[in-house]
Amino acid sequence: MGGKFLFDGRPVPFEEGQTILQAARAAGHYIPHLCWHPDFPPHGSCKLCVVKVGGRHVSSCALPARDGMEVESNTPEINGERRALLQMLFVEGNHFCPSCEKSGNCQLQALAYELDMSSARFAHFYPDRPVDASHPDVLLDFNRCIFCELCVRASRDVDHKGVFALTGRGIRKHLVVNAESGRLADTDFAVSDRAADICPVGVILRKRVGFAVPIGERKYDEASISSVAMEKGE
Amino acid sequence: MQDAERIAAQAVERHRREPSQLLQILVETQDGIGYLPAAALTRIADLLELPRARVEGVAGFYSFLYTEPVGRYRILFSDNIIDRMLGTRGLMESLCRRLEVSPGQVSPGGEVSVDVTSCTGMGDQGPAVLVNGLAVTRLDEARVERIASLVRAGTPLAEWPAEYFRVDDNIRRRGSLLGDDFVPGAALQAAMVRGRTGWLEEVRLSGLRGRGGAGFTTAVKWMACRDAPGADKVVVCNADEGEPGTFKDRVLLASQAERVFEGMTLAAWATGARQGLLYLRGEYRYLLKHLRAVLALRRAAGLLGPRILGEAGFDFDIDIHLGAGAYVCGEETALLESLEGKRGTPRIRPPFPVTHGYLGRPTVVNNVETLAKTTLIALQGGAAFAATGTPQSTGTKLLSISGDCAYPGVYEYPFGVTIAHVLEDCGAHDPQVVQVGGASGVTIAGHEFHRRIAFEDVPTAGAFMVFDGRRDPFEMARNFVHFFAHESCGFCTPCRVGTALLKGYMDKLASGKGAKMDLADIEWLDRLLKNASHCGLGSSAPNPVIDTLIKFRPAYERRLVSLDFKPAFDLDAALETARRMTGRDDPGAHLDWREEV
Numbered sequence: 167m168g169g170k171f172l173f174d175g176r177p178v179p180f181e182e183g184q185t186i187l188q189a190a191r192a193a194g195h196y197i198p199h200l201c202w203h204p205d206f207p208p209h210g211s212c213k214l215c216v217v218k219v220g221g222r223h224v225s226s227c228a229l230p231a232r233d234g235m236e237v238e239s240n241t242p243e244i245n246g247e248r249r250a251l252l253q254m255l256f257v258e259g260n261h262f263c264p265s266c267e268k269s270g271n272c273q274l275q276a277l278a279y280e281l282d283m284s285s286a287r288f289a290h291f292y293p294d295r296p297v298d299a300s301h302p303d304v305l306l307d308f309n310r311c312i313f314c315e316l317c318v319r320a321s322r323d324v325d326h327k328g329v330f331a332l333t334g335r336g337i338r339k340h341l342v343v344n345a346e347s348g349r350l351a352d353t354d355f356a357v358s359d360r361a362a363d364i365c366p367v368g369v370i371l372r373k374r375v376g377f378a379v380p381i382g383e384r385k386y387d388e389a390s391i392s393s394v395a396m397e398k399g400e
Numbered sequence: 401m402q403d404a405e406r407i408a409a410q411a412v413e414r415h416r417r418e419p420s421q422l423l424q425i426l427v428e429t430q431d432g433i434g435y436l437p438a439a440a441l442t443r444i445a446d447l448l449e450l451p452r453a454r455v456e457g458v459a460g461f462y463s464f465l466y467t468e469p470v471g472r473y474r475i476l477f478s479d480n481i482i483d484r485m486l487g488t489r490g491l492m493e494s495l496c497r498r499l500e501v502s503p504g505q506v507s508p509g510g511e512v513s514v515d516v517t518s519c520t521g522m523g524d525q526g527p528a529v530l531v532n533g534l535a536v537t538r539l540d541e542a543r544v545e546r547i548a549s550l551v552r553a554g555t556p557l558a559e560w561p562a563e564y565f566r567v568d569d570n571i572r573r574r575g576s577l578l579g580d581d582f583v584p585g586a587a588l589q590a591a592m593v594r595g596r597t598g599w600l601e602e603v604r605l606s607g608l609r610g611r612g613g614a615g616f617t618t619a620v621k622w623m624a625c626r627d628a629p630g631a632d633k634v635v636v637c638n639a640d641e642g643e644p645g646t647f648k649d650r651v652l653l654a655s656q657a658e659r660v661f662e663g664m665t666l667a668a669w670a671t672g673a674r675q676g677l678l679y680l681r682g683e684y685r686y687l688l689k690h691l692r693a694v695l696a697l698r699r700a701a702g703l704l705g706p707r708i709l710g711e712a713g714f715d716f717d718i719d720i721h722l723g724a725g726a727y728v729c730g731e732e733t734a735l736l737e738s739l740e741g742k743r744g745t746p747r748i749r750p751p752f753p754v755t756h757g758y759l760g761r762p763t764v765v766n767n768v769e770t771l772a773k774t775t776l777i778a779l780q781g782g783a784a785f786a787a788t789g790t791p792q793s794t795g796t797k798l799l800s801i802s803g804d805c806a807y808p809g810v811y812e813y814p815f816g817v818t819i820a821h822v823l824e825d826c827g828a829h830d831p832q833v834v835q836v837g838g839a840s841g842v843t844i845a846g847h848e849f850h851r852r853i854a855f856e857d858v859p860t861a862g863a864f865m866v867f868d869g870r871r872d873p874f875e876m877a878r879n880f881v882h883f884f885a886h887e888s889c890g891f892c893t894p895c896r897v898g899t900a901l902l903k904g905y906m907d908k909l910a911s912g913k914g915a916k917m918d919l920a921d922i923e924w925l926d927r928l929l930k931n932a933s934h935c936g937l938g939s940s941a942p943n944p945v946i947d948t949l950i951k952f953r954p955a956y957e958r959r960l961v962s963l964d965f966k967p968a969f970d971l972d973a974a975l976e977t978a979r980r981m982t983g984r985d986d987p988g989a990h991l992d993w994r995e996e997v
Contacts, residue, residue, distance in 0.1 A: 210748050213893050213932045223931040228748045250928050254897035288901050288921075289968035313890070328451030332743070332890075333460030335726070337900040339890035342460075344453035346442045 169233030174240050178231075186226035186237055187215050196392040197239055198248055198277055200255075200366055201314035202227040204399065206323070212255075212314055214248055214277065223247075249281045257288045258337065260295065260309035261367075267376045268368030270384025274312060276391035295340070300351035303373055310368040311341050317370060321361035329355045341369070407432035408440040412447040419448045420759065422458055422741030426465055427682075427722055435466040461743040461889075463517065463725030464533065464682045471506050471513030473551045476530040480519035480644040481879040482802045482865055488527040491544050492516070498548035512551050518727060518883055519644035520683045523802030523865070524570045524809045532557060534686050536564045565686065569651045570809030573825065575796040576776055576788065577656075577769075578812045584658045585703050587778035591666050592711060600626070600670045603774065605782025607794035612638055612730070612767030613837065613861035614936075615793075618774070621764055624754040626671045628762035633673035635664050635716075636758060636765045638735055640681045642727035643838030644883055645863035648798035649768040651810045653680075653687050656772055657694040661718060663771030665703065666778055667764050668716040676718035677758065679735050682725045691720055727887035731935050732765040734889065745891045746935035769798055769862070789815035793854040801826045803866035813853065820849040822864065830868045833952075838863035839880035840940035843873070843947035874955040877944040878906040884941035895938030898929045902945065908968055909959045915966040919956060923949065 168181040173190050180189035185208060187197050200212040208227040217226040218238040226239070238244060255261075255274060263269050277283075295308040313332065318341075321329040329344050345352035355361070362370060381387070385394060394400055411428040415421035425444060430436050436459050445452035459465050477483070477492045492503065496514050501507040504515050520535060522528035527539040534557065536547075543564065550560055571578055591599040604619035625633055637660060641649040652660055664676045680688065695718055698704045708714045721739055723729055729738045733747035736758050757763020773795060777785045786794040793815035799822065802808045806827025813822065823831050834844040836853070837860040844851065844858065851858050867876060885899040905922050908914050926942035926949075933939040949956060972991040979989050 208748065210934060211892050213934070216932050225748075225934075230750075247928055247932055250924070251893050251932065254893050254901070258897045258900070289904060291900070312893075313896070322451075328453060331451065331453035331457040333453075333457040334890070335461050335463075335743075336885060336888040336890040337896055339896065342453050342456055344451045346438050346452065 167233075169231075171231055171233065171235035171237060173237045178237075180231040184231050186217060186219075186224075186229055186231050186235070189231045190226070190237075190239070191396070194396060195239070196396050197226050198280065198391075199227060200273055200277065200312060201316065203316055203364070203366075206316065206319050209315060209319070212312065213251055216244060216247060216251075218244060245281055248277075249283050250287070252278050252281060252283050253285075253287045255312050256283075256286050257290045258293070259311060260292065266310070266368045267371050268310070269381050270379075270387040272368055272386070273366035273391060274310075276386035276394075279386070280391050291337070298343070298348075298350050300349040301355060302351070303357040304350065304355070304362060305371045305373055306341075306343075306350055307369055307371060308341055312367055313339060313341075314366060316364045316366065317341075317361045320364045321355075321359060324360040327354055327359065327361075329353045329359070329361060404429075404433050404437045404440045405443040408443045409447060412444055417447055419450055420739070420741045422448065422450070422455065423462070423724060423738060424721060424741075426455075426459055426462075427724055430465060434472065435469050438467070441467070458741065458743055461726065462682075462723075463886075465724050469506060469510060471501075471511055472554075473512040474530075474532050475512065475514045475547075475551075476517035476520075477515070478518075478520040478522060478526060478528045478530075479516035479879075480523060480526075480883075481876050482523040482645060483519070483526040483528060484879065485803065485867075485871065486527045488516075488539075491527055491539050491541065494541060495544045495548055498545065499551060511554070517683075517725065518642065518887060519646075521641055521647040521650050521681070522567065523645050523647060523800065525568055526802075530683060531560075533682065534565060535567055535683065537567055567650075567654070567686070569655050571651065571655070571812075572801075572807050572809040573811040573813065575812035575814065576780075577659075577772060577796060577798070578810070580776075582656070582659050582662075582775065584662065584698065585701060585709065587659075587662050587775035588665055588669070588703060588709060591669055591778040592709060592714075596626075596669055596672070599666070599778070602777055602782040603670065606777045606785040607782075607791075608770065608773060608777060608785065609793065609855060610767055611769035611773065611797065611861065613643070613840075613859070615855040615859060618766065618770060621754055621766070622667060622670045624752075625673075625762045625764045628755040630762050631672070632675070632761050633668075633671050634758045634761050634763040635667040635671065635673045635676045636732075636735070636739065636763055637664050637676070637678040637718075637768060637771055638730065638732065638765055639684070639768050640679050640723050640727075640730040640735060641684070641768070642681055642730045642887075643840065643861055643863055644880065645800060645802055645835065645838045645865040646861060647800045647802075648810050648862045650684055650687070652768050652772050652798070653684065653691060657691055658698070659772040659775045660768055661694060661698055662703070663766075663774045664718055665708065665716055666774045667766060667771065669714065671762075671764055673764070674715050674717075676716060677739055678718060678720045679729070679739060680720055680722055681729075682723045685722060688720065688722065695720075726889075727883075728889045728935075728937050731937060734935070735765065736763065743889070745889050746937075767861075790852075790854050790856070792856045797853060797860070798862055799853070799860070799864045800862045801864045801866065804828060804831065804868035804871070805866045815854045816852050818850055818852050819844055819858065822853070823849065823866065826866070828866045828868070831866050832869045832871060833867040833873050833876065835865040835867070835876065835944070836860045836863065838865075839883050840936070840943055843877075843944055843951060845951040872955060873948045873952040874906075874909070874959065877948040878910055880944040881906050881941070884937065888937060888941070892932075892934035892938060894928050894932040895934065895941065898925050898933075898938065899941050901925055902929070902942065904968060906945070908966075909956065912959060912961060913966055913970075914956075914960045915962045915964055916960055917965045919949070919960075
């Protein structure tokens, strides 16, 4: 049984089983997200897709739409909270956009522009996260990891390899690979894996193609993340 | 290292190569080796046919699992504010000095490591430590001195004075639960006479609500599980009593285990479950032997196993799973993940455990006290149970009372009792603050002592920590913030980063470098944690800060050096590397931030 809900005051139809985010997208309304991906079940960790329903904050990627819901999304209050979540993601890792190969193709960077994030606000953590350049075709730069687990999920559920996993807890949580040595080269990871091109930020980078497209001419340099998402379905 | 692999393989075989037993396998492997070497993790992964990274992920999640070597004696000081008030910090320094080891480090010969851990549930008999996972209570300077020499002499724990491991119940006030003699099987017999439906109706009449904190109506939970599709239902007892300052479940497990297991069996009678699991927090591992003995007694008496009390079709048995130091596993969906041998990350809800719980099966998760209380309902009937307490909070509540009072321990009161009444009973002179419900609970100031312990006024899972006029509410809040930052599972952004940031702000204030803008940032973080967190840990983490900022604001304001901005970046600390490299530590190699003002 589907129905209709109000999204920022506008009616949005939905089908049974659709989440708020899915139904809103289908109706042409963008909700920011990082850990959500159209090809995967909802994960609900980044919280960028937070919306208010009946005064309560919920993850729109995970909550099934219900008839008559009133959803607030693109409001100063919610966008302010999203901006703070982005600031948190920036300060907990080491994100240095000007030298990052992913600049212009990075969803974290693009969302920061989208939501007018002009400073990091909080004190940086400067964590020590060595890179893993062992694999012949791919570089892992853990400094940029936002723990969306898309690589974990893609490798486990699509590639059926289980190359990636998270260990540690809390702020010490970190990505590891499936090898006693801890090196990507010692796993069965391949550049053709689904997990190789799923990272929304700059952790999993292909070697030898860096900066082939100059910064300034990349996906989110040309158009905002909301229009890319809505027009190209990405 | 071959030895390590052999020990790991034996643990896997003991658990019949069952991946859902991964946490138990890791605990037992570590028991045999002392820690979890990389080769042991590889072996476990191979035998369970799991990706090694997943095994590493689980091993890295739990505080009591170590992927690096630790001391042969591993001494962990309970770091709750109550233990601190009893002098833990000084005792820990003294022990470290005697053993010539720094906190968090392993001694050069690998004999000993000393560190802190989250509240071990001994607030009424602290200061407390865990030595190789076993609780040692009532620490004082003499005991520390003796422990240091036992460690230096390499005396096995079995030869340490038994007195050190004594854990008292300290039951100070008995009500209907703690006051009654219990005949094992009597409650079960009474419920079986009523039939499964009739029994559930009594539970509904009783108005019983969950004692673990959330206060969900037990009968509604049981009915939903009973009605959920799937014949393989499960009853889980949540004995992961991790809330700082709480220990009443420990006392129930020690002195009323029959009641707890009978309550689980009563839940099985209502829901049709055939499997029961008790999740015991790692800190209470010393109770494992006792609990297993009680289970054996009950099996022998026909109160567990096939055809309970001769009833055809009533088959139910209980297994005990051991936790390994993770407060978040008290959240019921994280607990289920942990029971399945995974990282204790809370699940997305819906679906709820009553329909999709342990291994996807319909599951009832109840707190220890809740289950024990169901025996009273079976024996007295639902209406009699509902006659005590208040209309919305029926029955009695166990409180774990600790802190600045003459008689810390466990007290049973009818719901509705005032905080003032409790304070008088426990001998609290000059109480300034009461923290009800633990770190995630409510901070109660003097002018609110007339308020009542009840779901509709001051709800609590049982903790009741008393602070007198000497104590600083800011330091209490800071201790709790550190606790949450340590215990955040790290799944969602607001809790993972927010608790770490909050800790940074509270430490900045504590070091006398705070500015007014920090208070604004703290309030902003509080709101974000409350609104956007994935589970109750994140949304309740700011509670002590929110409450103390409102009720004890001067405790914060007197720590401010400036009314505007002070950077969190410490210029002097940033010079540390340069100082180390040049071997200098003279005044000229330091920047005094005070001089900059």
